Amino acid sequence: MGALDEGHYQAEIGNEVNFELGFEGQPETVAIEDAVRVLLQGLGEDVNREGIKKTPFRVAKALRQGTIGYKQKVNDIIHGALFPEAGLEGGSGQAGGVGGLVIVRDLDLFTYCESCLLPFQVKCHVGYVPSGKRVIGLSKLSRVADVFAKRLQSPQRLADEVCTALQHGIKPTGVAVVLQCKHITFPNFESAFLNSTSQGWVRMIATSGSGVFEDQDADAWTDFLSLLKFRGINVDNAHPRPSDQSWCPSQSCGRPGQANSAMTNVVLSILKSLGEDPLREELVGTPSRFLKWFMNFRNSNLEMKLNGFVRSRIDTRSLSGQTVNLKDGICSELNLLFWSQCEHHLLPFQGVVHIGYHSLDGVNPVGRPLVQSVVHFYGFKLQVQERLTRQIAETVSSFLGEDIIVVVEANHTCMISRGIEKFGSNTATFAVLGRFSTDPAARAKFLQSLPDSYSAGK
Numbered sequence: 331m332g333a334l335d336e337g338h339y340q341a342e343i344g345n346e347v348n349f350e351l352g353f354e355g356q357p358e359t360v361a362i363e364d365a366v367r368v369l370l371q372g373l374g375e376d377v378n379r380e381g382i383k384k385t386p387f388r389v390a391k392a393l394r395q396g397t398i399g400y401k402q403k404v405n406d407i408i409h410g411a412l413f414p415e416a417g418l419e420g421g422s423g424q425a426g427g428v429g430g431l432v433i434v435r436d437l438d439l440f441t442y443c444e445s446c447l448l449p450f451q452v453k454c455h456v457g458y459v460p461s462g463k464r465v466i467g468l469s470k471l472s473r474v475a476d477v478f479a480k481r482l483q484s485p486q487r488l489a490d491e492v493c494t495a496l497q498h499g500i501k502p503t504g505v506a507v508v509l510q511c512k513h514i515t516f517p518n519f520e521s522a523f524l525n526s527t528s529q530g531w532v533r534m535i536a537t538s539g540s541g542v543f544e545d546q547d548a549d550a551w552t553d554f555l556s557l558l559k560f561r562g563i564n565v566d567n568a569h570p571r572p573s574d575q576s577w578c579p580s581q582s583c584g585r586p587g588q589a590n591s592a593m594t595n596v597v598l599s600i601l602k603s604l605g606e607d608p609l610r611e612e613l614v615g616t617p618s619r620f621l622k623w624f625m626n627f628r629n630s631n632l633e634m635k636l637n638g639f640v641r642s643r644i645d646t647r648s649l650s651g652q653t654v655n656l657k658d659g660i661c662s663e664l665n666l667l668f669w670s671q672c673e674h675h676l677l678p679f680q681g682v683v684h685i686g687y688h689s690l691d692g693v694n695p696v697g698r699p700l701v702q703s704v705v706h707f708y709g710f711k712l713q714v715q716e717r718l719t720r721q722i723a724e725t726v727s728s729f730l731g732e733d734i735i736v737v738v739e740a741n742h743t744c745m746i747s748r749g750i751e752k753f754g755s756n757t758a759t760f761a762v763l764g765r766f767s768t769d770p771a772a773r774a775k776f777l778q779s780l781p782d783s784y785s786a787g788k
């Protein structure tokens with residue numbers, strides 16, 4: 331640190347900021363900002379609250395960046411990036427030799443789900459067999475995939491659009507696309523209480539092929555899938571061609587979210603501002619599905635939400651994780667699941683909470699379900715992770731005693747799907763009260779007991 335003066339950091343940060351200013355003040359951005367204010371008010375939020383004052387602009391910018399593909403043309407990318415490469419047999423045949431398959435693996439993409447407007451994560455693998463001694467710059471395969479990822483999508487539609495665009499642009503012997511997709515699960519507030527074992531992700535593999543890959547049993551597919559498999563990419567479920575029907579968890583999530591019609595209208599207006607046709611068949615139910623998710627994060631008080639919880643019939647066997655007696659008077663509740671919504675970008679962050687407390691008899695005096703309900707209560711709000719951590723610590727201290735340690739581990743979609751795009755990153759926050767703030771050995775004992783990986787994050 332010492333070698334770099336303050337001016338150095340300011341210069342670096344300044345450059346970053348300038349890069350982002352493009353969308354400000356544009357009519358589409360302003361329209362989305364207005365819409366987001368209506369949505370925030372629908373949650374019972376004060377739109378002038380410090381933490382969310384800038385949220386309308388951040389959300390508008392994120393949505394417009396995330397759907398910039400509507401304004402991009404594949405021809406502009408491919409044009410000028412094709413170059414001749416002779417094959418074997420004295421220059422004839424496919425570039426690279428007989429078969430000539432070229433694959434780019436593990437392209438990380440993020441796309442907005444056309445069914446619910448939450449981003450989903452994609453590992454994209456693209457291959458093609460060149461013909462006419464024509465090959466394409468490798469980076470262009472990724473750029474073309476990104477044009478279609480930066481639109482509202484379903485996995486199959488995305489795979490088909492990338493495949494068709496590359497087939498038309500390169501005119502090769504064939505194109506194959508495999509997408510491994512991962513979508514956050516979609517609990518509503520009540521179902522999360524009732525079943526806390528829901529996994530963090532829904533997964534799906536989508537494939538698309540043209541030319542020699544059109545037939546899914548063709549040898550070309552065998553070669554392609556083998557080249558994925560031997561690098562540890564598991565595509566066993568890639569055949570037969572899957573359907574998108576039940577992929578998005580919003581399709582099967584029960585109860586509507588009690589949004590008002592003004593909220594539905596502004597979500598429709600957002601779709602239009604992004605350049606979509608809200609009457610497109612796949613988008614017709616999207617506003618209500620999005621609001622089903624969104625209304626989980628209504629600002630309500632603890633008693634209201636906890637009453638709902640206490641009245642529900644909870645199957646305690648379904649509560650994941652465990653209560654552990656760590657001895658020396660320390661107990662822990664590990665892997666309490668939570669879902670939350672980042673108040674800066676209105677994007678999900680989810681993960682697990684671990685709580686340590688003092689208990690001479692090694693027993694949780696109120697039971698794990700109540701602790702889980704507190705975690706859900708503070709999760710289902712517009713949040714930042716630090717506040718979530720502190721609020722959980724303060725609240726559980728009223729019934730688990732004054733010695734409390736809380737660790738929250740989460741994946742922030744806003745860090746992954748947009749902006750800095752740190753795929754695979756995750757965040758841990760930490761709060762301590764009472765003895766845990768003064769006793770490093772007690773903290774260490776608890777921290778050493780944490781599971782190696784958290785179930786919701788994998």
Ligand SMILES: Nc1nc2c(ncn2[C@@H]2O[C@H](COP(=O)(O)OP(=O)(O)OP(=O)(O)O)[C@@H](O)[C@H]2O)c(=O)[nH]1
Binds near residue numbers: 388
């Ligand atoms: N401390 C904290 N920051 C968060 C949390 N969730 C999101 N953020 C951050 O909130 C910040 C908002 O920064 P801004 O500069 O106003 O918005 P932005 O231009 O969209 O930021 P980038 O994400 O850097 O593109 C970002 O740095 C986010 O990573 C959280 O739970 N805790």
Ligand SMILES: [Zn+2]
Binds near residue numbers: 444446448580
């Ligand atoms: Zn979805």
